[in-house]
Amino acid sequence: xxxxxxxxxxxxxxxxxxxxLQCAQDMNHNSMYWYRQDPGxxxxxIYYSASEGTTDKGEVPNGYNVSRLxxxxxxxxxxxxxxxxxxxxxxxxxxxxxxxxxxxxPGTRLTVT
Amino acid sequence: xxxxxQPEDQVNVAEGNPLTVKCTYxxxxxxxxxxxxxxxxxxxxxxxxxxxxxxxxxxxxxFEAEFNKSQTSFHLKKPSxxxxxxxxxxxAVRDGGYQKVTFGIGTKLQVIP
Numbered sequence: 001x002x003x004x005x006x007x008x009x010x011x012x013x014x015x016x017x018x019x020x021l022q023c024a025q026d027m028n029h030n031s032m033y034w035y036r037q038d039p040g041x042x043x044x045x046i047y048y049s050a051s052e053g054t055t056d057k058g059e060v061p062n063g064y065n066v067s068r069l070x071x072x073x074x075x076x077x078x079x080x081x082x083x084x085x086x087x088x089x090x091x092x093x094x095x096x097x098x099x100x101x102x103x104x105x106p107g108t109r110l111t112v113t
Numbered sequence: 114x115x116x117x118x119q120p121e122d123q124v125n126v127a128e129g130n131p132l133t134v135k136c137t138y139x140x141x142x143x144x145x146x147x148x149x150x151x152x153x154x155x156x157x158x159x160x161x162x163x164x165x166x167x168x169x170x171x172x173x174x175x176f177e178a179e180f181n182k183s184q185t186s187f188h189l190k191k192p193s194x195x196x197x198x199x200x201x202x203x204x205a206v207r208d209g210g211y212q213k214v215t216f217g218i219g220t221k222l223q224v225i226p
Binding site: 004031033048050056092099101102103107 | 156164212216
C-alpha cells in the first residue's frame with residue numbers, strides 16, 4: 001500500500017517548456033487534489049476532482065490544466081512554464097465528504113528558470 | 114467564504130514543556146477542522162480532526178486539539194514536547210457541504226533540547 005505517489009520528485013524547466021506532473025493513489029479514494037506550496041503562502045488549491053470524470057478549479061488555476069485519467073490517477077500539466085510557477089507541488093486524495101482528511105504525496109519540487 | 118488564520122509564524126518551546134499552536138477560523142456553516150504536520154522535504158501528514166461531538170479531540174503522536182465555537186478557535190496542544198515534534202504545522206478548515214479545504218500558512222514549531 002503505497003498511498004499517494006508523485007513523479008517526478010524534482011524538475012527544472014526553462015520558461016516556455018511544458019511538462020506533466022503525475023499522481024496516483026491506491027486507497028480507492030474518489031476525491032483528488034493538486035496544491036502548490038510557497039513560502040509564507042501555505043498550501044493553495046490549484047484544481048481538484050471530486051470523482052472520476054469531474055474536475056474543478058481551485059484558488060490558483062491559471063497556467064495549469066488537469067486530467068483525471070481514472071479513479072487512481074490525476075495529472076497536472078503546465079503548458080508553458082513561467083518562473084512564477086516555481087514551487088513545490090503536492091497531490092492529495094481523500095474519501096468524498098466533508099469530514100474526511102486528505103492524504104498527501106511526497107511532492108514535486110519544480111524550478112522554472 | 115471560509116478562511117483560517119495561524120497567527121504565529123514560529124513557536125519555540127523547551128523539550129518537556131507543554132506546547133500550543135494557535136488556529137482560528139471563519140466559516141458560514143458548520144466547521145470541519147483539521148491539523149496536519151509537515152516534516153522537512155515531506156508531504157503533509159494528518160494529525161487529527163474535529164467533525165462534531167467532544168470539543169477535545171485526540172490525535173496521533175500524543176497531540177490533541179480543543180475546539181472552541183465561541184472563539185472560533187482550534188488550537189493544537191501537547192502536554193510534553195519532544196525534539197522530534199519540531200516541524201511545520203498546518204491548520205485547515207472545510208465548511209460543511211463545501212468540497213474545498215482551506216489551509217493556514219503554517220506555524221513552525223521548534224522544540225529546544
